[in-house]
Amino acid sequence: MSKKARPFTTVFKPRIDALPGGIQVVADVVPFVESCAIGIWIKAGTRDEPKGRAGVAHFVEHTSFRRTRSRTSRQIAREFENVGAYANAYTTKEETCYYVRTLSEYIPAVIRTLTDVVLWPTFEVSDVEKERGIIAEEIRAYEDEIEEFIFDESELQLFGQHPLGLPIVGTSQSINSITAPDVKEFHHKHYHTGSIIVTVSGNVDVDEFIALTSDFLSSANRGRKSMRRSTPPALAPSEHIIRKPIQQAHLLWHTRTNGFSSRDRFALILLNVILGDGMTSRINQRFRETKGLAYNVYSHLQLFFDVGMFGVYAGVDEKKVDRSRLIIEHEIDALGKNGVRPAELRRAKEQVRAGKIMSLESLSSRMTMLGKGMLDAGDPEDPFDTIQQLESVSVDEINSIASQVCNPAGWSRCLVLPGKM
Numbered sequence: 226m227s228k229k230a231r232p233f234t235t236v237f238k239p240r241i242d243a244l245p246g247g248i249q250v251v252a253d254v255v256p257f258v259e260s261c262a263i264g265i266w267i268k269a270g271t272r273d274e275p276k277g278r279a280g281v282a283h284f285v286e287h288t289s290f291r292r293t294r295s296r297t298s299r300q301i302a303r304e305f306e307n308v309g310a311y312a313n314a315y316t317t318k319e320e321t322c323y324y325v326r327t328l329s330e331y332i333p334a335v336i337r338t339l340t341d342v343v344l345w346p347t348f349e350v351s352d353v354e355k356e357r358g359i360i361a362e363e364i365r366a367y368e369d370e371i372e373e374f375i376f377d378e379s380e381l382q383l384f385g386q387h388p389l390g391l392p393i394v395g396t397s398q399s400i401n402s403i404t405a406p407d408v409k410e411f412h413h414k415h416y417h418t419g420s421i422i423v424t425v426s427g428n429v430d431v432d433e434f435i436a437l438t439s440d441f442l443s444s445a446n447r448g449r450k451s452m453r454r455s456t457p458p459a460l461a462p463s464e465h466i467i468r469k470p471i472q473q474a475h476l477l478w479h480t481r482t483n484g485f486s487s488r489d490r491f492a493l494i495l496l497n498v499i500l501g502d503g504m505t506s507r508i509n510q511r512f513r514e515t516k517g518l519a520y521n522v523y524s525h526l527q528l529f530f531d532v533g534m535f536g537v538y539a540g541v542d543e544k545k546v547d548r549s550r551l552i553i554e555h556e557i558d559a560l561g562k563n564g565v566r567p568a569e570l571r572r573a574k575e576q577v578r579a580g581k582i583m584s585l586e587s588l589s590s591r592m593t594m595l596g597k598g599m600l601d602a603g604d605p606e607d608p609f610d611t612i613q614q615l616e617s618v619s620v621d622e623i624n625s626i627a628s629q630v631c632n633p634a635g636w637s638r639c640l641v642l643p644g645k646m
Contacts, residue, residue: 261427262592269415280395291352387457417448424595468644479536561631564624
């Protein structure tokens with residue numbers, strides 16, 4: 226790895242403070258910009274949902290923007306857009322994030338509105354019913370977007386009815402059963418001082434930001450996060466074929482791995498790059514450059530805290546499914562049996578290193594490093610430490626992981642093929 230001094234633009238020294246109620250605030254000062262990215266993170270996602278209420282975490286996130294104790298949805302939108310700010314939110318399997326991009330001069334205004342959205346939504350029955358219709362359309366949109374749909378199906382195949390196996394948006398059946406009291410209960414249980422982290426990256430006066438957040442979050446419900454998450458049981462490999470009225474066949478080979486909390490994650494990240502993340506990756510070279518079989522083909526690594534999913538996706542002509550299957554299985558098998566070449570590993574390390582450093586030029590990415598790091602590890606991710614950890618992965622170490630993970634007999638297969646349902 227290069228020993229050159231880091232340029233000023235990649236300085237990353239976040240400051241962590243705790244508010245009187247226990248909420249942690251993490252600030253990353255970038256003085257040479259005129260804006261900032263702010264996130265309010267909740268350590269609760271779809272794996273924390275009660276049985277039979279799949280999608281309620283996402284329901285909370287959506288409906289929070291509908292109405293608060295003091296603002297309507299129109300007022301919320303106007304208060305952000307009157308100062309040129311962009312606000313949104315998203316839900317994952319393990320957390321929820323409400324975020325805003327704004328000019329630094331308007332931080333007080335956007336924090337006031339954003340904290341109101343997070344802490345004090347009212348979840349009126351009429352608003353829940355409106356949002357139910359919107360989420361139902363979102364589910365239909367996912368089902369029409371086959372590349373999204375097949376990954377949802379693969380997680381169900383890999384993790385079963387465990388919360389990690391269910392779609393973030395829920396199912397049509399679960400969404401129809403969720404009531405306004407269900408939404409309120411999930412919010413009350415998880416949106417409290419023990420679960421909230423605030424992050425900011427950009428041109429910010431940290432002391433002023435701490436004072437603002439302390440003021441606006443002082444009324445948050447007190448609580449301590451009690452994580453009762455279970456790891457999904459291991460399921461036998463299987464093949465799942467779905468027919469839909471589509472033009473292209475979609476293939477996804479996938480297997481279970483260790484999760485973010487494992488040291489294996491560094492080798493897995495590099496293994497993913499070598500197998501199918503980039504133009505020189507094995508899968509891309511075989512499918513696109515050598516055989517001309519696919520426009521969209523790649524490998525994918527998803528790391529939850531305690532378990533992960535490693536997969537290979539390809540969209541191909543239905544007539545080329547059998548050839549594509551053989552190539553996928555051959556490349557997985559070759560990686561497991563023969564390992565990686567030193568040149569491949571060096572190239573993968575440089576790809577990840579470059580991506581990490583370039584991401585520091587995005588305020589949203591920096592802010593996300595703060596929040597995800599705090600939720601996953603209790604500290605903001607230090608991208609330069611991550612680079613060092615990746616650099617330390619040896620050929621022997623990555624080959625050991627490859628031999629454990631890359632056995633085609635242990636991979637499940639999900640295929641969505643053209644045809645009648």
